[in-house]
Amino acid sequence: MILVCGATGELGGRVVRLLREGGHEVRALVRPATDATALEGVEVIRGDLRQPATLGPALAGVDTVVTTVTSISRSMAGEKGLTITDVDTKGTQALVRAAQRAGVERFVYVSAAGMGEDFARSAPLMAAKLSVEKMLAGSSMQVVLVRPDMFHEVWLAPASGIEPAKDKALIYGKGLLPHRYVAIDDVAALCAHVTIAEDPPPVVEFGGPEALSRLEVVAAFEKATGRSFTVRHVPRPVLVVGHRVLGRIKPDLASIMGMALFFDTHPGTWDDAPLREAGIDPKPATAYIQEAAAVARR
Numbered sequence: 001m002i003l004v005c006g007a008t009g010e011l012g013g014r015v016v017r018l019l020r021e022g023g024h025e026v027r028a029l030v031r032p033a034t035d036a037t038a039l040e041g042v043e044v045i046r047g048d049l050r051q052p053a054t055l056g057p058a059l060a061g062v063d064t065v066v067t068t069v070t071s072i073s074r075s076m077a078g079e080k081g082l083t084i085t086d087v088d089t090k091g092t093q094a095l096v097r098a099a100q101r102a103g104v105e106r107f108v109y110v111s112a113a114g115m116g117e118d119f120a121r122s123a124p125l126m127a128a129k130l131s132v133e134k135m136l137a138g139s140s141m142q143v144v145l146v147r148p149d150m151f152h153e154v155w156l157a158p159a160s161g162i163e164p165a166k167d168k169a170l171i172y173g174k175g176l177l178p179h180r181y182v183a184i185d186d187v188a189a190l191c192a193h194v195t196i197a198e199d200p201p202p203v204v205e206f207g208g209p210e211a212l213s214r215l216e217v218v219a220a221f222e223k224a225t226g227r228s229f230t231v232r233h234v235p236r237p238v239l240v241v242g243h244r245v246l247g248r249i250k251p252d253l254a255s256i257m258g259m260a261l262f263f264d265t266h267p268g269t270w271d272d273a274p275l276r277e278a279g280i281d282p283k284p285a286t287a288y289i290q291e292a293a294a295v296a297r298r
Helices: 009-021 051-061 074-077 084-101 117-122 123-135 184-196 216-225 236-243 253-266 275-276 285-296
Strands: 001-003 027-030 044-047 062-065 107-111 142-148 168-172 204-205 230-234
Touching: 001 009, 009 027, 009 123, 009 184, 027 051, 044 051, 044 216, 051 084, 062 084, 074 084, 074 253, 084 107, 084 123, 084 253, 107 123, 107 184, 117 123, 117 253, 123 142, 123 253, 168 216, 168 253, 184 204, 184 275, 204 275, 216 285, 236 253
Parallel strands: 001 027, 001 062, 027 044, 062 107, 107 142, 142 204, 168 230
Antiparallel strands: none
8 A cells, every 4th residue: 555645736646656556555534625526536635744643544554655745836836825934844754653653564755856955954845855855864664865956837837937938037136057857747657666666766756858947948948939039147146135024924925035055056967867777768858848839829
């Protein structure tokens, strides 16, 4: 039995589908008010990471836990009552403790590429993830840390300031360092792979097949649309002040600003080898850009 936490999210939902297609028995921990009708063929247990007493029934008889849970996307979308502290830190730590008590053998945790003390100081969300990584390091379970680079669907999209329909783009800092943006589908495929692999590595850090700077991303969008973009830079000092000042009052926004600053000042050292070794043919960032440009031209 595999328990997936975050099963109604963009990443978790894909992981569930892949595991079910592979014939595996899947259970999903879903919050009481969340619509779970899309989880066909999955045992749904109602519970909440913020309510540790609800975790026991979800973990009964479970061999492997996969969690993709994060509060930030729902919080940024305006959903009330979800915070990084309550969900990403305390809630996920409660899940780790409950999993150990239940005798779970393997715990797959989605973190982020570049994870370490510097990244944790940059963003409250990354501080939460590092705290969970440290907790897992001391557990008796077999732990697999999945650390992907930035998602196409987030960091190459209007949510992060790239708007091909409006010919506008936002550059954080100088925009010169290349990163290996990766598709959510490919991250989900790797999560599913390490969930059932006989002997997965303890840390899988990876990105997509292309290394592109933010400026190169904008140039690729301009080429794909055939139009020039209005480009605006957010200077590094603004990002520094923003993530420090907003850290306590708006930790979700502070995390976005801090991550953007980190990505602009820390080059990635990973590549797409873990994806290819798992039999996954990763989608290039330029392929996503061409698709997004085609949609914008309609």
